[in-house]
Amino acid sequence: MEDAKIVELFWARNEDAIKETDAVYGRKLNALAKKILLNLEDAEESVSDTYMETWKTIPPHRPKYFFAFLASICRHLSLNKLDWKMAAKRNAEVVCLTEEMQRCIPDTGYERAMEAKELGRILDGFLESLPKDSRLIFLRRYWYVDTIAEIAQRYGMTESKVKMQLSRTKEKLCTYLKKEEIYI
Amino acid sequence: MNGRDIFLGLSYINSRYIDEAERDTVCEHAKVPSGKQSTQQSPVKHSRFPRPLLIAALIAILLALVGCGIAAVIFGGDSIQEWFGFYWGEITGQYMGADQTAIINKLTQEIGVSDTDGDVTVTIDSATGSANMFYLLVRVEGYSFNKQYQYGFYQYGFNRIQCEIDTQMLPAKLRGGSRSIRYLGVNQDGAGLFLVILCYELSDMGADDLLEPLPMKLTLENLTRRINLKKNKPVKEGQWTFSFSLDRSEIPEKIALPDTLVGGFNEDTGESIPVLLRNIVLSNFDLRYTFDSPQGNITIYPNNSVLLKNGSCIQSWHGSGARSEDRLTFNCTSYWPIPLNIDDIASITIAGTEIKLSGGNTQIYPEPVQQNATTDQTDGNEQATTPVRNVLTDYYPRQLPEGYSVRDDALIDQSTWSILYRNETEDTVRFSISSQNVFTDAVLAPPVEEKCLSVSGHAATLQISGKGGQVLRWNNDTDGYYAALFTTDLQVDLIAIAESVTPETP
Numbered sequence: 001m002e003d004a005k006i007v008e009l010f011w012a013r014n015e016d017a018i019k020e021t022d023a024v025y026g027r028k029l030n031a032l033a034k035k036i037l038l039n040l041e042d043a044e045e046s047v048s049d050t051y052m053e054t055w056k057t058i059p060p061h062r063p064k065y066f067f068a069f070l071a072s073i074c075r076h077l078s079l080n081k082l083d084w085k086m087a088a089k090r091n092a093e094v095v096c097l098t099e100e101m102q103r104c105i106p107d108t109g110y111e112r113a114m115e116a117k118e119l120g121r122i123l124d125g126f127l128e129s130l131p132k133d134s135r136l137i138f139l140r141r142y143w144y145v146d147t148i149a150e151i152a153q154r155y156g157m158t159e160s161k162v163k164m165q166l167s168r169t170k171e172k173l174c175t176y177l178k179k180e181e182i183y184i
Numbered sequence: 185m186n187g188r189d190i191f192l193g194l195s196y197i198n199s200r201y202i203d204e205a206e207r208d209t210v211c212e213h214a215k216v217p218s219g220k221q222s223t224q225q226s227p228v229k230h231s232r233f234p235r236p237l238l239i240a241a242l243i244a245i246l247l248a249l250v251g252c253g254i255a256a257v258i259f260g261g262d263s264i265q266e267w268f269g270f271y272w273g274e275i276t277g278q279y280m281g282a283d284q285t286a287i288i289n290k291l292t293q294e295i296g297v298s299d300t301d302g303d304v305t306v307t308i309d310s311a312t313g314s315a316n317m318f319y320l321l322v323r324v325e326g327y328s329f330n331k332q333y334q335y336g337f338y339q340y341g342f343n344r345i346q347c348e349i350d351t352q353m354l355p356a357k358l359r360g361g362s363r364s365i366r367y368l369g370v371n372q373d374g375a376g377l378f379l380v381i382l383c384y385e386l387s388d389m390g391a392d393d394l395l396e397p398l399p400m401k402l403t404l405e406n407l408t409r410r411i412n413l414k415k416n417k418p419v420k421e422g423q424w425t426f427s428f429s430l431d432r433s434e435i436p437e438k439i440a441l442p443d444t445l446v447g448g449f450n451e452d453t454g455e456s457i458p459v460l461l462r463n464i465v466l467s468n469f470d471l472r473y474t475f476d477s478p479q480g481n482i483t484i485y486p487n488n489s490v491l492l493k494n495g496s497c498i499q500s501w502h503g504s505g506a507r508s509e510d511r512l513t514f515n516c517t518s519y520w521p522i523p524l525n526i527d528d529i530a531s532i533t534i535a536g537t538e539i540k541l542s543g544g545n546t547q548i549y550p551e552p553v554q555q556n557a558t559t560d561q562t563d564g565n566e567q568a569t570t571p572v573r574n575v576l577t578d579y580y581p582r583q584l585p586e587g588y589s590v591r592d593d594a595l596i597d598q599s600t601w602s603i604l605y606r607n608e609t610e611d612t613v614r615f616s617i618s619s620q621n622v623f624t625d626a627v628l629a630p631p632v633e634e635k636c637l638s639v640s641g642h643a644a645t646l647q648i649s650g651k652g653g654q655v656l657r658w659n660n661d662t663d664g665y666y667a668a669l670f671t672t673d674l675q676v677d678l679i680a681i682a683e684s685v686t687p688e689t690p
Contacts, residue, residue, distance in 0.1 A: 002451060068202035076195045084188070094191070102187025119189060120196025127201050131275075132208070132499060139205035143194050155210045 003066035010058035018051045025067055029074045035145040036078040036094050038087070046081055050074040075143070097142055104173040126176045130169065137162060138169045209536075262371040264292055264310045264321040267379065268522055275521065276496035287468060287525040288312060293431045295320070301422035302326075306404060308426050312523060314434045317383040317469045320402075322365075324376040327407060327420050331370060339367040340376055341416060343406035344590045347382055349398065376407075383519060397429035406589075418589075437526050438467040439541070446535040448475070448484035459484050464539070466532060468523045471500065473534065474513045484535040488518040491538075493530045498522070575619050575665040575687075583684035585676045588613055611673035613681065623668035628653045639682040646678065656682055663687070 001020045009017035029050060033043035050073045063069035079094075087095050127135050140146040140154065148166075152159045261267060268288045272280040280288075291312050298307040304326040312319045329340065347363050368377040380402070404424045408416035441464040448459030459482060464473040471488055488500040500518035508515055531540045580603060587607040605613040616623055628649035635646045644658035656669045656678040667685060669678045 063199065065199040065203035067206060068199035071202060071206070072195060072199065079192060079195065098187040098191045100187065101190040104190065105187065116189065116192045117196045119193030123190070123193055123196075124198050124201070127197060132204075133210040135201065136205050136208060136210055139201060142191065143197075143202060143205060157210070 007058060007062060007066060010055065011062070018055065021051060021054065021070065022047075025070055028067070029070060032071055032144060033074055033078045036075065037082060038092050042081060043078070046074060046078045049077050053077065071144075093145055093147065097145065100170065101142065104170050105177065122177075126173060129176065130172065134165055134169045134172075137165045141166055262323075262377070264312050264319065264379075265289060267321065267368060267377075268312065271522055275498060276492070276494070278494060278496060281494075281525075281528065284525045284528060287437075287523055291434055291436075291468065291523055295428050295430075297426045297428045299424040299426055300326075301424055302420075304407065304420055304422055304424075306424040306426075308402065308428060311430055313382075313430070313469070314432050314436050315467075315469065317519065318381075318430055320380040320382065322378040322380055322404070323371070324378065324407065325373075327376065329370045329374065329376045340378075340407060340409050340419070341365055341367060342378075342404045343408050343416065343418060344404070345380060346403040346405075348401040348403075349384060397431055399427070399429050402426045402428075436467040436469055436523075438465050439526055440465055441532070441539055441541070444534070444537060444539050446484055446537040448482055448535065451481045451483060452479070457482070459535075461534060464534075466526060466529070466541075468526065469520060471518045471520075471532060471534070472516065474508070474515050476512060477507075477514050478512050483514075488535070489533045490520070490524065490529050491531045491533070492524075492528050494528070498524070575617060575663060578687040579617055579663065579665060579667075579685055581615055581669075581681045581684050582686055583681060585613070585673075585681070588676075607673075611671070611676075613669065613671040613673065613676055613678075615667070615669055615681070615685075617665050617667045617685075619665055622659070622666050623657055628655060637679065639679065640685075644679075644682065648674070654678055658682060660685075 001024060006017055006020045006024065009020060026047065029047045030043055033046040033050075034040060037043050037046060050070060053073050054070060057073075061069075082094065084095070127139070130138065137151055137155070140151045141148075146154070148159050148162050151157070151162045155162075261270060265285070265288055269280045269285070272278070272284065291314055292310055293312075294310050295308045296310075298305055300306075304324060307323045307325070309321040309323050311321070342365060345363050345365055363380060363382045366379040366381070368379055370376055382400075402425070406418045406422065407420040409419050411417045443460055443462045444464060445458045445460055447456060449456050459475050461473040461475050461484075464471070471490075475482065475484065477483070490498050492498065498520060501521035505514055505516040507513070526541075529541055531538050533539070584605060585607075588605040588611075589607075590603060590605055601618075602614060602616045605615070628647055628651075631650045633648045633650070635648075637644050637646060639656070639658040640660070642658050642660050642662070644656060647655045652672060652674060654669075654671055654674060654676070657667070659666050667682070669681055671678060
């Protein structure tokens, strides 16, 4: 079923909306949650919560990008559910990624508290400034938590090229955060 | 702040980036031959090919790119040719070659019209373009631009850009258009430079080769600076209006490409199917093609790019699509972000299928098109033109509640225009007008009180939700439009706004 029709089901308060959403996007959402949580049961719970949150949010929302809308909720809920200490012990991918992000913060930026939403807006500006290829690779890595090998496979590139692109993008992020006065 | 904060902050980025990363792919030139690819895993299978309605996808791309002034650029020049040279370097990583420069120069004309409001003078310096697409270099003097905002997100813009094209000068019905503005930075004298990008679409795809000058009226209102993703702050109030003609005597180069099969899908069944693209025409400005969709359910993903002979890949920056008048085919256009020299193009890629350009491609030399402005015979044997109004652009509220100003306006599809007004407390009023469709998508939270009344003598329905929010819908069958006003502010008098929706007086 196409996205617009599923959204209509949500608006009509028809519970088939959840069934149809799961049929179309369930696997992708499960994969995303599992990459973050490394636990099938927690991932399934996260996806289930995603459907519930979507049910509560549509209406009044009418998302233009339905999968992005679902995936955002799923990623957010999964990160909230994540036991970071346990994840660190298990050397989870998501912990490595946050450490990589840590290295993008200018030295004086650690003192600055910033709301995630505000940071999201700044990151929007950063993403807009990137060439499309770099943006896609950056988001596959840090938003979808894809491995380097998965990104290379997805885009038909070598792993070393993906790594190089990511390294350059992270340098740009550091420069961007400096210019956006994150360090103040 | 730590790395986890940034990771969490990514949860709040714009959905379009998330969507793009899910369904788009990198430029062909970024890929390597399959033999060099990572061989650790089998190819990733996409469980479901996204199948948005073509128009919706195209319009979404168009809207997403409107106001793309947040790109991080520092441009130090002062002419439109220098801008294109600079931008060429940004998107290709190379210097612009002699032939490409010659194309830009050939398509560039001086305009040189200014308007002053208070102590700020705005000048339309020059234009590059022809046919139905123009880039205008705008210079703003008399305001002290802060160089701190030259790079990054907090850039300057205008609160409103209004462009009026004399539709009688067009050889076919105007079916849509867009205008966007990009801040380029300050020149050596401290003047702010902007690029205004205008394009329009005609109902007949082949009808845009009119050689006569195109009269145009452009209005810019209130210089603003972006302070966050959703809000622009007025930094200098004013209105600058320009009337000028765009020379269209330089016809864009065009070549016809062979009919080509690309991957598409049937929206009803979800099946991937081959789609035959016909009438493929590549020009300096855009790529056009048509395909049959008699049931309206066949679509392709509009992911188009050109590969230059020097190895650079340039993606189309936005596109539009509409059904033909017989509703059997889709007419699609993708615009290039910069005018291109066709001789420098090695291949184009449409919906993932590459079409190589060979010397055998047919060069198209368009014949000048006769104007078809409506004329009436008068008693005195003189011809008088009949004014033709475009309800989408000519009709909008002339009276707004105190404190509200235009925040955004956009062409939603070829028959619907929407304007968003916002006040300082972030309450909104949205005005939508359509030449074809009744508005039914604004649903208020119950309990809802409904009243039947009239707007300028036309039947209207006002709904007010007990939880906040009002919607007013009416149909003006005299002037031929459906309209709706929606607000989150219960203090706003929607009837008064609706009564003020009138066309511009000629």
